[in-house]
Amino acid sequence: MVSQTEKRKVDHIKLCVEKDVAFKEKTTLLECVELDYKTLPEIALDDVNLETEFLGKTFSTPLMVSAITGGSQISKKINQDIAKACQELGIGMGLGSMRAMIESPSIADTYYVRDVAPDIFLAGNIGAAQLREYSPEIINKALESVGADALAIHLNAAQEVVQPEGDTDFSNVLSKIAEYVDEINVPVYAKEVGHGISFDVAKALKDVGVKAVDVQGAGGTSWTMVDSIRHKSGFGKTFREWGIPTAVSVVETKNALVGERQILASGGIRNGIEGIKSIILGADMVGVAMPILKAQQKSYKSLQNYLHNFTSEMAITSFLLGCKNIEELKKQEYVVLGKLKEWLNQ
Ligand SMILES: Cc1cc2nc3c(=O)[nH]c(=O)nc-3n(C[C@H](O)[C@H](O)[C@H](O)COP(=O)(O)O)c2cc1C
Structure with missing residues (x-):
């Protein structure tokens, strides 16, 4: 029998691929960041090496595929393809929420990718609202079975309140996260799902010991929009534009974490230029979800091309700024214009 969770997983993939579920008016505001083109870079493109460490693992480029799926029959091929492409490029990957495999162990294999991706950084995933249902032992067991290097806890209050069968009780979530940070056997980090994380929340997360914060800001996929389509009445569309733009969220999180955790x-984020802008604003890693799913659905070749182009664009952008590595990028000056400037000045 197909569980409600498994059915929702399939709905989400179909809606993301077939419908327009992006923010319509709000953007990431990364377009307000202007970079300082070094017309004389004085380095060769081949000198650029963006290798980086994230939560104890080495990446060839600071790029990972954000959590997408697991837990339905169509998820298996998606995860296998993404993992294989990430292994080829030396980048990371997040699995979708592991709730489905905890509820139905018979579909646990839809999350297994270590056969095709033995070396990549692999993050497991669970919803903050589900922490009260599953003990740390259960989650440790699930993480171990997939060979995860970290656990991402998603904070998706905006999505859950719009979701027809959503969990709307977010009380005491922070103290639960604190408990899991201590009890989970791999590093724990927090992520939103596309509506952003503010200064105060990033600071609270740091104070309870999460090892990194994944901002998942507004401007890309709107998860309130995805779940509003699942209501026959269209309830929830009002919240389509809800959230903190990605560029704002990166700067606020950087100010809150003061270099003590990774971001x-x-x-x-849709291309390598935006990826490098994010690094210059203060991030250590860049995550992308929707375009990866869409490319994978076309063909494995399209997926490879998308990721290859993205990493190449990051290297080229770095070259055009005269920066050989991440350290040099972090020292780059930049100009902030328009709406982003207004937001950050308040
Ligand atoms: C089909 C699909 C399923 C997703 N499922 C999850 C999930 O299970 N857990 C999670 O934390 N995020 C999930 N996400 C959210 C992404 O990780 C990401 O936060 C969000 O889509 C914003 O990034 P984007 O604009 O690059 O798509 C999913 C995204 C997609 C496209």
Whole structure:
């Protein structure tokens, strides 16, 4: 029998691929960041090496595929393809919520990718609202069975309140996260799903000991929009534009974490230039979800091309700034214009 969770997983994939579920008016505001083109870079493109460490694992380029799926029969091939492409490029990957495999162990294999991706950084995933249902032992067991290097806890209050069968009780979530940070056998980090993380929340997460914050800001896929389509009445569309733009969220999170934790920039990041802008704003890693799913659905070749182009664009952008590595990028000056400037000045 197909569980409600498994059915929702399939709905989400179909809606993301077939419908327009992106933010319509709000953007990431990364377009307000202007970079300082070094017309004389004084380096060769081949000198650029963006190798980086994230949560104890080495990446060839600071890029990972954000959590997408697991838990339905169509998820298996998606995860296998993504993992294989990430292994080829030396980048990371997040699995979708592991709730489905905890509820129905018979579909656990849809999350297994270590056969095709033995070396990549692999993050497991669970919803903050589900922490009260599953003990740390259960989650440790699930993480171990997939060979995860970290656990991403998703904070998706905006999505859950719009979801027809959503969990709307977010009380005491922070203290639960604190408990899991201590009890989970791999590093724990927090992520939103596309509506952003503010200064105060990033600071609270740091204070309870999460090892990184993945902002998943507004401007890309709107999860309130995805779940509003699942209501026959269209309830929830009002919240389509809800959230903090990715560029704002990266800067606020950087100010809150003051260099003591790592930051992932994500939510609406669509190319390597935007990826490098995020690194310059303060991120250590860049995450992308929707375009990866869409490319994978076309063909494995399209998926490879998308990821290859993205990493090449990051290297080229770095070259055009005269930066050989991440350290040099972090020292780059930049100009902030328009709406982003207004937001950050308040
Ligand atoms: C089909 C699909 C399923 C997703 N499922 C999950 C999930 O299970 N857990 C999670 O934390 N995020 C999930 N996400 C959210 C992404 O990780 C990401 O936060 C969000 O889509 C914003 O990034 P984007 O604008 O690059 O798509 C999913 C995204 C997609 C496209």
